[in-house]
Amino acid sequence: MTLAQLAKVLLVQACEEHDPDHTFILRYEREPSRHESSDSGNRAARGDAWVIERAEQIADRLTKKYSALSSAFTVLRIKIPLTLLIGCALVGGFLADPIGPAGHINLLNFPLLTLLLWNALVYVGLLVNLVVPGASWGRSQFGLLGLAEWLLGLGVKGRLSRLRSDHAQSPAEVQWMASSLASYAARLLYCGRDLLIAHARSLLHAGAAALATGVIAGLYLRGFSFLYKAGWESTFMGAEGVHTFLSILFAPASWLMGTAVPGVEVIADLRGAARANAAIWIHFWAVTTVLSIILPRTLLAVATWMRKTSLAVDMDLPSHEPYFRRLLNPYRGKGLFVEVLAYSHHVREADDRLLAFLSDAFGVLADIHIGNSVQYGDRPPEFPSDPDRGLCAVILFNAAQAPEETHSEFLEELKAIIRSRGQPNMLLVVLDCGPYAQIDQGKRLKERCQSWATLAKECGLQVVTYRDPSGTPDGELHTLPDCLWPGDFRGAQ
Numbered sequence: 001m002t003l004a005q006l007a008k009v010l011l012v013q014a015c016e017e018h019d020p021d022h023t024f025i026l027r028y029e030r031e032p033s034r035h036e037s038s039d040s041g042n043r044a045a046r047g048d049a050w051v052i053e054r055a056e057q058i059a060d061r062l063t064k065k066y067s068a069l070s071s072a073f074t075v076l077r078i079k080i081p082l083t084l085l086i087g088c089a090l091v092g093g094f095l096a097d098p099i100g101p102a103g104h105i106n107l108l109n110f111p112l113l114t115l116l117l118w119n120a121l122v123y124v125g126l127l128v129n130l131v132v133p134g135a136s137w138g139r140s141q142f143g144l145l146g147l148a149e150w151l152l153g154l155g156v157k158g159r160l161s162r163l164r165s166d167h168a169q170s171p172a173e174v175q176w177m178a179s180s181l182a183s184y185a186a187r188l189l190y191c192g193r194d195l196l197i198a199h200a201r202s203l204l205h206a207g208a209a210a211l212a213t214g215v216i217a218g219l220y221l222r223g224f225s226f227l228y229k230a231g232w233e234s235t236f237m238g239a240e241g242v243h244t245f246l247s248i249l250f251a252p253a254s255w256l257m258g259t260a261v262p263g264v265e266v267i268a269d270l271r272g273a274a275r276a277n278a279a280i281w282i283h284f285w286a287v288t289t290v291l292s293i294i295l296p297r298t299l300l301a302v303a304t305w306m307r308k309t310s311l312a313v314d315m316d317l318p319s320h321e322p323y324f325r326r327l328l329n330p331y332r333g334k335g336l337f338v339e340v341l342a343y344s345h346h347v348r349e350a351d352d353r354l355l356a357f358l359s360d361a362f363g364v365l366a367d368i369h370i371g372n373s374v375q376y377g378d379r380p381p382e383f384p385s386d387p388d389r390g391l392c393a394v395i396l397f398n399a400a401q402a403p404e405e406t407h408s409e410f411l412e413e414l415k416a417i418i419r420s421r422g423q424p425n426m427l428l429v430v431l432d433c434g435p436y437a438q439i440d441q442g443k444r445l446k447e448r449c450q451s452w453a454t455l456a457k458e459c460g461l462q463v464v465t466y467r468d469p470s471g472t473p474d475g476e477l478h479t480l481p482d483c484l485w486p487g488d489f490r491g492a493q
Contacts, residue, residue, distance in 0.1 A: 006191060012059055097222065105231070195315070201304045205297045206298075228282065252287075277292040328365055329363055333364060336392060338358060340368070342392045347370055354370075391418075393426070399428070429461050446470065
């Protein structure tokens, strides 16, 4: 989906989640048109496309009824002209005279050397980011997202300030819109962070290449009207050291130009006040700048721009969130068999809340079966073998029981069984806090949950806490994708 489509989906999500009582978005307004709802087979095949169509219908009605919500799309209309950016960088580089009115070039203190060092640090940062993805997130990308959040909030706050002065809007409506827009902005920035970063990087790479081009162009144009002279001075380096440094620095340019770097004797004669013609050194600096800055930055700008273009038309729907799991619930779970095993306690087969939770987790089309209880110390039962369906074994522990080594051994056996069956079979550990919560809802319940989490972690698993009174709403569904072992069953989405 495109960024504009994702924005509408996220806006509708925020508005619906902040209106649980259907006060501002009526129940019938949340349903698709009669034609779409009757075409369930097509909706099942389209999946994300149906979510987009539904969001577009609701978003159009909302923005017409509540004009302040249209400010949510302000950031989508903000564009930085690439031509203007490159033009400004070229002019800035041209006007930034790296030599100065004296016309003296210090071979060891030339401003272009600083530019080369800065770009070298940028390349090192990019390499580190490739090796350790997200390593630079906390520093450089934070500012980009902060700027985007400010631009998005600017339009939102302006609309809300005018809305509060309009007595036709009730305080409840204003509060609902403010909460919805704030939630929407946070989600949009989170979902679109890769696109935003790619766009900003492409602009920065293009600007850096244009700036260096402007500097070199200005250097050559001034060279036709002024006489530039070269020299060097150093407290710690002699002629041989300077020759070695310049030979290494200008090695690629020297090879490409077919011109050797002047020898030690020539370098020694340049020590002190600048008096030799600097033409050869300007050529070396220009070619080095092209090879080290202009060419790499241009290639990086093109690559990141292509990535940005690809991301802009292929945004991912955050389908793992509880909102979307429930929205697509009737069309998920095909080809998945869910076997629920209660360990050392009894679960009613008609437990509506448990079935609703499992249905939200895996989809209505999943075949959910609550099997017989596993007695304490027993081995895992045999699972039905069906090559056409994936299996998810859900082991349900009771928080009223203290975790023991026997439970750990049982989980290890289950892992071995799931591993032997191969993909897409999975294991999910669920801790039922309901019975223990009737006895204690405070510190002891948290300690018991932590004990079970520690036991599962030692087995390489994570626990989903079910019916935890201290948990957040939809917390079970939020954590579920990370708790599936060995991985989320995407075919059930």
